Amino acid sequence: MKQRLAAVLAADMAGYSRLMEADEAGTLARLRTHRIELIDPAIAKNEGRIIKTTGDGMLVEFQSVTDAVRCAVEVQQRMKRRNSDVPQDRRIEFRIGINVGDIIFDDDDIFGDGVNIAARVEQLADVGGICVTAAVATQIADRLEVAIEDLGEKALKNISRPVHLYRVGFDDTVLAPAANAADGKRTASKPTIVVLPFNNMSGDPEQEFFADGLTEDILTELSRRHELFVISRNSSFVYKSQPVNVREVAEKLGAQYLVEGSVRKIGDRVRVTVQLIDAVNDAHVWADKYDRKLDDIFAIQDEVTAAIAATLPGRVEAAQRDQLARTKPANMAAYECALAAKVLHHRSSVSDNAQAQALIDRAIELDPGYAHAHAWRACILGQAWVNCWCSDKDAVWAQVNSELERALALDDNDADVHRILAAVNVNNNQLTTARYHQERALSLNPNYDLVVVQQGELLTWLGRPEEGVEWIRKAMRLNPHHPARFWSHLGKAHFTARQYGEAIEAFMHLSAMDHVQHAFVAACYGCLGDDIAASAHMKQVKALAPDFGIEPFLATLHYTQESDTQHIREGLIKAGAGEIVSTANDLEKRRNLG
Structure with a gap:
């Protein structure tokens, strides 16, 4: 037997018995996926060693206390994001406790008071939270930028003396020690949008439910877009059935854009109108109407929601680009730099790519924790790699993969992260892995034209070009101002489907x-x-x-x-x-x- 000082992390899955009773196979499959994709890599990255696992928990040893806490923070942060679109009763969530002390090692197992305390501390942690002993809190206080809340002394089961405990709080800036105070400051000024409750103009109470449901669905779909900050339903529904002053609402909620609309039943048809307003300039950015037959009101709700959710972000981005043209790059916030970089990337030239690299570098300099910017740096560098616009292709390819790893660690619920990972894996001819990331991207954002067009590309490579054509055309409908390369993807899909005339026609849309x-x-x-x-x-x-x-x-x-x-x-x-x-x-x- 050996004895040494070590940090012990004890983790346990909350509600394990309930979830297993409801869906044993599904629970085990999801838990296995979380282990493979998140938990085990986080432990390895932070130099931990799994000592023991049970059906619903594990014991992990770390030689560094800060590594143990950093690992716990990463796991809980990313699990929170993974659960963001999962129903409450199906979420897999963990409690984590950490202690540091003398541990006895014997036959690949660990024993001792330090292990027992870690296990008891874990039981007092919040679901999705982290609880640590005073010895751990003291060591991380000056090393990690985490919030530490004093819980006082607690009596632990089968431990004779009370133990002083602390709760560790965390946010999006605490995956690693910050080099300086500015590193943790978020500067991504995303456009903020509020969706006001749609008005029922028909006087039919049944349409009231439709109008509210439509509003909520639009809110949900827009919230999937990581380039937008969407005001919550609780804030926007305060204005239901009230006369609205656009400027006042925008100022009160801190929103730059407002969406408002109405629902009107006319005979056996329903008409939905919607408009996007720039509250800062009091200007109408975009408006549209949807006139549908009232056969299935829920199908209409889904169709209109998808159309609005697909169109609005593009209109917001177009409005932002107009403002960007009047802004000096040196004064841009991280979001604006990333937006400008994306615009240049889509132009697909050597000089534009070089400018895009400079702007995306600036975005990350302003906000090192901006996952979306890291993903787009990978995309922009990938464009340089594909077109041989770089002197050292091996170094650039390594950087592409490094940026994606960083982006995934920061936010694995960003559709762009998975979209670009899918593209990288296609390039490596690892199409099974590419399919996983592509499907994840689609589930996160089914109305994102770049994700949809890539689904068409992937299906073409997989020998299903007719389906690929359908997806690529869908992407073109979602974004009528799509990049020219969409025509190239369509041409390749038609060729693979032996549809030569259609392929030639698609390629002829390219100016060069x-x-x-x-x-x-x-x-x-x-x-x-x-x-x-x-x-x-x-x-x-x-x-x-x-x-x-x-x-x-x-x-x-x-x-x-x-x-x-x-x-x-x-x-x-x-x-x-x-x-x-x-x-x-x-x-x-x-x-x-x-």
Whole structure:
């Protein structure tokens, strides 16, 4: 037996028996997922060692008290975010207790007073909370920026003496010790929006429920968008059935934008009107109306909610961009820097990408804990990597993965984090992992055009291009001002589905094509037997990529079906790609000989 000083973390799942009785298989599956994705990696990252597990709990040893608390904070923070859209009665939540003292180690187990106290302290922790002993609190007071609440001395079961306990509070800035006080200060000035209760204009009491339900659904859907700060229902419903002064409401609730609308029943139809108002400038930003047949009022509610939730963020972002044009970058807050970086990223040029990198770096400098900015730094660097706009591709790729790891640790309920993780895993040909992150992104934000279009891309790689076309077209409907690359995704999906005319039409929407897009168009014409058009596009491929070769090109694609890979190989051969590569190789040989 060995004895040494160590920190012991005891964790226990609240309501385990109740959850197992209600849904044994589902509870075990969710608990296993939390272990694999969150808890075990957090322990490993903070140099902990799992000593013992039970069905609903575990004992973990740490050599550092600060590592133990940092691990506990990360687990509880991220579990809180994971549970944000889970019904209360199905949530998996933990209590955590931490103690430091002499521990006896014997046969990969631990014993002693220090272990017993940790287990008893855990029982007094709040659900989703952390409770620590005075010895732990003393050591972390000057090392971690956490709130510590004195609970006084408590009698613990089977412990003869009272033990002084503290509750650890935490927020989004406490995953690691801050280098200075400014590091913990959040500066992401997201646009704040309030959705006022929709007015029932029909006089039909049944429509009152519809109007309130519609308002609540819109609130819920908008709250999924991490780029918006949405005022809660409790605040907005204070103004139900009251005359509203836009400026006064906005000032009182601290909102920049207001959404208001009305519901009117006309015969067997229902009409919903909605408008977005910039309260600061007292200007109408956007308005629309939805006229539907009153067959299924709940289906209408879902349809209108989806349409509004899909459209509003884009209109808010457009309004923000207009303001951004009048703002000097040096004065931007983190959110505004991130927004400007995204706009530049979508332009897809070398110079715009460089500016986007500078702005997203500034956003993270202003707010190191801004998960959305870390995700977009990965996306912007990924664009540079894909297009070879960087001198050291290995270093940039490592940074992409590092940024995503940081973003996921800060907020694993951000759809962009999972969207970009899905894209990275597609690039690594790890499509099973990509599917997990893509489905997670869709569940977090089903009306986000970048997530929806990526679903179409993924389905195309998986050999389901007809479904991919549907998803890509849906993304185009969600965002009529979508980036030009959506047409490229659509063209590739149509080609994979052997729909060559539709593929060519999609690619023709691009004002300029790169060598990859020209290659797909050449393959389309090759499959159609149009040698002249195929040859013309292969010449463009040669001009843009003199070293183009069929096999290296195919290696950049991510088809899971060999038949799809063979399909584009045959299309390129019919287009004369083999001849062009031979000519290029001959020229290279002549240059070397000369």
